[in-house]
Amino acid sequence: MRITNNVIFGNTTRYISQNQSEYLKLEEALLTGRRINRPSDDPVGSARSLNVKKTLSALSQLERNLSQAEGFIEQTDLALGNVVDRLQRAIELTTDINGGTSGADEYASAATELDGIIAEVVRNANMKYEDRYIFSGYSTQTQPFDDLGVYSGGLSGEEIDMEIADGQYLTVNMTGDYVFQGGTDVIQTLIDTRDAIASGDQTLIANQLPLLNDALNQILNRQAENGTKSNRIDIAVDDVAALEEAATAILSDVEDVDTVEYSTRFAQQEQALQAAMLVSSRVLSQNFLDFLV
């Protein structure tokens, strides 16, 4: 084959530029730390990375939802705990007075204390979390109970659902009618008890005791129900963390450079490039004219 100057020059520049483009690709990967710097670097991997990023983004949203749900449920637990305390105190008071030989002063002071208990219970039944009445169903901006325990919040069935796992929702609220009036009307029971004590009528007072116990049990049950939600949240938090870890690992697998592998390839490519340049400088400097006199 005849070899002409254009072939030699053309081939030399082409080989060097091929080497250089491979060299630059590896350099880019090592500098950015990413295998994929544009979709064409790995079309399937790019799609996968976008999907994993979507998963990660959804997981971090679930984390936010979970902390929101947790706050709501803890606030509910706090309110119900306070109500339990107050009901126990009411039962104590009523038991003390029941069948005893109390005087008018004691009845009066017990009735006053019950007034305080009623106010406390109503206050807790009107508990807010982040400016929302937690026992008011969807009517979160409406105070659910007035001083007489009359309920004007949203009715049972108004469930505030928050997404806590992919496609799974947790009802974070319980409506006031269900908590305080579902079965025993807690506030009404306390009001009746106060009135009975104020009247000093032993029969009336004795009648209130089982009702108070019913009320206490009802709140304790609701508190337990709320507690199971806490457990679900704890599990969901662990799940999200595990999923996040897995997704991050996949993302790194898809996107990140294996430094050892790439450094080795980079070194190899560098050698190849240097060899190409060395050989070229030798080939290009061969000139027949140097040998002609």
Next chain:
Amino acid sequence: MGILDIMRISVASLNANQTAMSVVSHNVANMNTVGYSRQESVMSPAIPREDSGLLLGMGVELDSIQNVEDRFIAYNLTMSYQDLGFLSVKATGLNQVQEVFNESNDAEGLSAVMNDFWNAWSDLASNPESSSARESLRGTANILINEFNTANTRLKDLADAANMEISYIIDDANAKLDSIAELNVLIRQAELAGTTASDYRSERQQMMQELSTLLDYNYFEDETGMVTITVSGGLPLVESETVNHLELRADATNYGYYNVVAVSSGGQEFDLTDKMDGGEIAGHIAVRDEYIGEMRDKLDELAYTIVQEVNNLHTTGFNLSGATGVNFFAPLASVDGAAGSIQLDAAIETSADNIAASLTGSVGDNQIANQINALSDELTMNGGSATFQDYFSSMVSKVGSEAQNAELAYTHAEAVNSQLYNVRESISGVAIEEEMSNLIRFQQAYQAAARMLNAASQMIDVLNSIE
């Protein structure tokens, strides 16, 4: 046979070798001329003379100066530029298209912004009464809209640029068609006398090679040495000295972009737009109509479906002022252009309180917000087989693999082309070593001929000195 014959033969030899040296010097001078085919002087013995029963040689004659060329290789090389031109434009174009959707470097692109958008609905579901969650949702929606608009504009800009490029290339191609027709005439005139118009031929071949980079065409040479250039199944653009130019026609059904037509001398128009698969013009058309066109359609489809799905749910909900039936996005008339025209509904623009999170009308009800957030996992696209994210990811994957394929195909075409180039060079290229050897060869022959002339002259002197 006389001494004068020796002198005549010597002079012919001097002439022939001198011309041969001038051919060498022409070759050396054109060593770097693109498309140049080296020339060779062909010598043969002159017609012998009969003298006293002897057939006497009458020295040398320079028969012709020949173009060293393999026409089959030249044809293949010329045609190989069509692939190269097409694929180079396609690879560059797709590389730019994929950048529009490149989120590899953690750039906040459409995908990330869509995620933020759905998450904002989830935040609203956690706090349906909160005006800050509403404001944040509205802000995120605006970013999403902006992202759609930007991607759409960038695609449109790329398509516009490809379209402009076509108009420049057409001018260039027409100028080359003219040159080829002119060279046709020059070659025919020069070759009527029976010689080979080597330099004109080199120039015409080079011109056709350059045209190949631009245009998908075919050519053949007739017996007069003129080439005919045809496109799309035989329609002639150059026929001997006549040229049918390429022209552009704006296509109202395709964003007003250009169609490429060939206009015959009778004024008849032939649409070539979709009939070419080689050359830069076809490359720009493919990038503009096929690849960018497809991405624009898909982007429109995505934007349109998001608008439809969100509005469908949103209109069933109640906003903070107790109104229902309010759209979130301004309703779109059609899928076409959705990515460019997507915007918030005027009511939402006015106040974020008009965002409907509630199904029942109560302010604490978050059911609509939850439902809209859940859209992100629903199979809303491709006739119910893909989520928004799936759809977008496969768009990115598609444009990525198209760009990757184009790059590979280009590398391959480049290899084929340089292989053919090397073969042509090995036949037609100028090699310094060879030319220098020839130079020395002819120089020595010239010196020898001069020596002969000198000897003949001395012989005459000898004769003259006889008293």
